[in-house]
Amino acid sequence: MQRFPRYSRRAVITTAALAALPCPPVSARATGPHHTATSDVVHLVIDRDFPDPGVVDIAGVRWAYATNSGGTNVQVATAEDLTGPWRHQPDALPSSNLPEWIGPDAQGHPNIWAPDVSRRDDGTFLLYYTAFHSGNRQQCLGAAVADTPGGPFAPTGPQPLVCGAGRGDVIDPAAFVDSDGRRYLLYKDSRGARARGGPSAIRLRPVAADGLTQQGSEVVLLRSTRPEEAGVIEAPTLVRREQGYVLFYSANTFDSGRYFTNYATSPTLTGPYTKAPGAFLSKDTLDGQVADPGGQDVVEDSEHIVFHGDLAAPGGPRGMYVAGLRWNGLHPVLAR
Template identity: 70%
Template sequence: MTAAGLALLSPPKARARPGAARLVIDRDFPDPSIVEFNGGHYAHATNSGGRNVQVARADGLRGPWQPPADALPSAELPKWVGPDARGRLNIWAPHVSRRTDGTFLLYYTAFHPGDGHQCLGAAVAGTPAGPFTPTGPQPLVCGSGRGDVIDPAAFVDSDGLRYLLYKDSRGGPSTIRLLPVNQDGVTPRGRETVLLRATRPEEAGVVEAPTLVRRPEGYVLFYSANTFASGNYFTNYATASTLTGPYTKAPGAFLSTRTLGGGITDPGGQDVSESGSHIVFHGDLVEPGGPRGTYLAELGWNGSRPKLLG
């Protein structure tokens, strides 16, 4: 990484990639989530560099992005969070959204040593910068003997009702589920629904990282598929006329090494800006399994079908 990249989290010209996407955070900043507040943009990412939940700020999505702080320092972690069997404390795939009371809700994934699985947690703060404090002593949703739950994301529909989306790998190929919750974002108010299943060979049994967008024509569910460090990871989308589906997957891949001009490997972990005009996602900076930087691409829309611009 260059000195310029460390100082501003903005890529030097030598790191420019071909195609429709640009590298905007030139460091390990995977699973980016973006939210707007007080005229600025905040990006949150999976733990790296000693920070449990990375948070960086910029005036615009193209940056320059400030050096990251920790939005969920260890002193704020609930007691159920602990190291995994390898002794690693990982806080994965955060997602931040604004609640009706003006506070911000952070969803995250962490290991529950007492349960032996990955679980979903929640925390709140007055600003996206944090520090966030836990909403309760227990996780929201937990894995079971058959698998884990990861990749939580919030969605608020046009009628103001709030939902929690997440990946469920409990028992067979993974699914993406939708759980209705109250305005606090943590209290269930109904039964969950399976929105999507891993059904295609190229998905390798994995659909994850849900991002749900409401368009005038219906609902668009972005998701990542395959294994994140396989060299074959990609992002696609599915559409539905109603919130609970059925969802129809678009053919092929929306973000892949090929669709992005050949310069980005394993594009995924995406989020869409509040206006729907941009998509952020991570991609390998060097090789699969290594640091993943954050990329930005401009979105256009043909009804409920997104398209890459540029």
């Protein structure tokens, strides 16, 4: 999938697809106390467990990727329109393609989180993902490549791309290509929180066109500094606007009932970033319809945002939602 300069880390969705079509009906499972299916603010578009969604447009087909569920390491769904219907596709990273460093979770299965797919200059597709390292017992970042957006993806090497080496987890990788064509890897770093009692952080790593080779020094863009974040900021989504950069992030614990999405702004790529007050996506800002909204991605035209939210109780299945965006300079506003 193509990474477009000046826009978001994952999603490429046409504005007309959402504006022109009504939201399809959803199952009765989507009518619980935590949300409703549609409103003037938010639409539920994948009504099953589909956490940490990212949606891209490849030759007019929408490809959505999500965290492992139901025995699938990297979930994939496709649709001609954002509103669906979405069709389940084969596992993009089957277990036969996993590198040896990945170990099983407590249930004996691979645990592949927060996949991110981007198209490289040579036309191949690069998959970033998070997985459990059986040697150091931490979450690390892996990478794999394929000739098509559906894969199957093959690992780029026998070792993780980024790893805390026993000092704490690194998770939630995201690719970003700036307006000058330079490529970067963003991710959440919990090593400070685990080792020194410090907050989690969002890091930016310059990489070559292959998306793998580090070029230059990493920088910390943002740290968890507010009580309501509970020491956690994660799921970075970087957007380039005419006035500067907007870094969306999720905060608090995903199953706490207090998970939310916010953003920070900077006139330059490496910051400093200033957090917006309050929360951008929360149960309150979404009129009580979606609990624990997070794992977000902003569409290529910057006019819509996709994210997951609880379908029932916190910690259970999380469906994919979409909401419209308007902008006041560097500041997004939910479109109603």
